[in-house]
Amino acid sequence: MKSTIPDTGVPITPSAANGSDRQEASLHGEILLRLRDYVVEGNIPDGARVPERQLCEMFGISRTPLREALKVLAAEGLIELLPNRGARVRQLSQRDLEELFDVMAGLESLAGRLACEAITDEEIAAIEQLHYEMYGHYLHRDMHGYFQANQRIHESIVAAARNETLKTAYANFAGRIRRVRYSANFARKRQRWAEAMREHEAILDALRRRAASELSDILFQHLRNKRMAAIEHLGEPQGDVSAAP
Amino acid sequence: MKSTIPDTGVPITPSAANGSDRQEASLHGEILLRLRDYVVEGNIPDGARVPERQLCEMFGISRTPLREALKVLAAEGLIELLPNRGARVRQLSQRDLEELFDVMAGLESLAGRLACEAITDEEIAAIEQLHYEMYGHYLHRDMHGYFQANQRIHESIVAAARNETLKTAYANFAGRIRRVRYSANFARKRQRWAEAMREHEAILDALRRRAASELSDILFQHLRNKRMAAIEHLGEPQGDVSAAP
DNA sequence: GGCGGCTATTTTGCATTCATTTTTTGTCCT
DNA sequence: AGGACAAAAAATGAATGCAAAATAGCCGCC
Structure with missing residues (x-):
């Protein structure tokens, strides 16, 4: 299986039991925080695809809360959602x-x-x-x-x-x-x-x-x-x- | 059945086949636009609950894309999401x-x-x-x-x-x-x-x-x-x- | 040998289903 | 009669399932 998150060789780790012990009641809330950090910290290369499946496994959740988080991140301008083609880390010109x-x-x-x-x-x-x-x-x-x-x-x-x-x-x-x-x-x-x-x-x-x-x-x-x-x-x-x- | 959107007596109408004919590829995208307008235009009283079920019927969709839209609206600050207690129109102090x-x-x-x-x-x-x-x-x-x-x-x-x-x-x-x-x-x-x-x-x-x-x-x-x-x-x-x- | 079209697999989008939690309603006890 | 408790009903949160689209793999063709 070829990983869709390329090159970096960085193994996908779930932000390693996040240091800051903030906790969210809802799953999607926590996922949102974690995923945002994950993206902001640059763990995914610019413009790379953000495959739902892989992230789900990484966070150990189903696709529903993850997709909700993705929508929010897209609204924040961190990633962009191409119709039927998934999420990409937003490439800033x-x-x-x-x-x-x-x-x-x-x-x-x-x-x-x-x-x-x-x-x-x-x-x-x-x-x-x-x-x-x-x-x-x-x-x-x-x-x-x-x-x-x-x-x-x-x-x-x-x-x-x-x-x-x-x-x-x-x-x-x-x-x-x-x-x-x-x-x-x-x-x-x-x-x-x-x-x-x-x-x-x-x-x-x-x-x-x-x-x-x-x-x-x-x-x-x-x-x-x-x-x-x-x-x-x-x-x-x-x-x-x-x-x- | 008692409507959760109170008092106003305004029947919930789907923004009446939206005048502006902008179209979104994805369903959640369109729902987002329509729901945002619906809230901004003040169709739901301040602080009132935004019942998923009712909105789903109103837009004729399932809960999944609606909930995605709600998350985004919450991120935008238009509504707030109380854990396990649904969405409310954000009351601005x-x-x-x-x-x-x-x-x-x-x-x-x-x-x-x-x-x-x-x-x-x-x-x-x-x-x-x-x-x-x-x-x-x-x-x-x-x-x-x-x-x-x-x-x-x-x-x-x-x-x-x-x-x-x-x-x-x-x-x-x-x-x-x-x-x-x-x-x-x-x-x-x-x-x-x-x-x-x-x-x-x-x-x-x-x-x-x-x-x-x-x-x-x-x-x-x-x-x-x-x-x-x-x-x-x-x-x-x-x-x-x-x-x- | 390269290119275009066709099929198979993966992936996405949405609906549906299941498990909790909240809210309501009804009943019982003081 | 009023309040407290408990069970039922409804709503939310998340998982799964299914159809459509996209990607890739493959074969035939130029």
Whole structure:
């Protein structure tokens, strides 16, 4: 039998008794969470078929709840469902990525604006803390630590917006590009890195002054620059990753 | 047999052979579209149960594709799924509405920003056209016409952003509040109306000058004001509409 | 030897069926 | 009479079964 999930050689394992012990009442709910992670983590190559049968065995369930989860993931934009031809991991074109980054930029820009209305001094202090932490990683050229601190800063801003709807939407879009971000961020140029640090200082400054529309602008530009840095280096390996001879 | 869809006395009709003749290849896809409309149009009271069985008969299908559609609608935030207790039309609290309006404001603000980068003179002219049309409705106190022209203006701005992802997200959130908007808009005060007209002129002005961040600000404020106008009058009939003695 | 058409197998889409859980109804007891 | 409990009815959640479509394998043909 020829596996339909190609090449990777990665054996299909059910996310190994998921680390985060969240639990869903319904089966389809759990499957949804697990399958989403499975896709987001990149266990299935871009554009590859997602055979129902195999996933059913992998999760040890019947096709009904799995198909329900697939429909939801399709609605979220992570996979696409071709009529009578099954589900495929959605292949994001460069254009798609640009669009996604811009929407993320818009959401963060909004988050900043809203945060200015409600953020407390303590929250700002916490973000400053993260900022210094990030600066330390920057000095030590610790990309991974830097990336994490960076992410936490942005999440803090979103949290300070006091808008669960926004937070959910943000998480959703973040999930869609996570696959790409993993690979993209490690290609960041040194120069861009320094630039990003300066931008972050401006962000913090605007936040302290609660300058809503200014912060909104800065955040948008910051994310726009991020988009450039993340996408330009992609070049053309857009088609099939495994296609390179 | 007592119908679970209460009170309204509205007989369940299958969206009367849907006017828009869009067609989906798959059954669940069509059901999704029809059911979404059915809910958005307010055929089911807030918080009421959405009985699978009844809907199946109504659409003439089995439960499988219907349940798939329900899962998607739940993911979209239109309904909520209580474990073992079926689907309910999601009841939006006042806070939910505020959040939704703010997110919409953020998206439109983003749309304006992006539109400044790519909009053509022809598109601006078309929006001006709509603006004058809307002004006419305003003068004639034609609320319905005004509302439609207004909506088309905002849609035009979103379209000019050249971002399908944004467009989709926008449509999604718009759908969630449409139920409320119908009732909310008719309560608009005269004064707010005039204010909105002025804001629209400022929008047009900024758009002509391609002043991205300025337009972004104006659009956000415009939507924020809309939010106030739409929500304040809601007062307290937030709980159960049918609860008033 | 390559290509096009035909059949067999797999896979998808939906309906149906089965097992639980919830909700309702009826009855009994206080 | 009212409330609590219990059994019946209905609804939900998931599995299985079946028809249609797609993929692949195969053979004949050019």
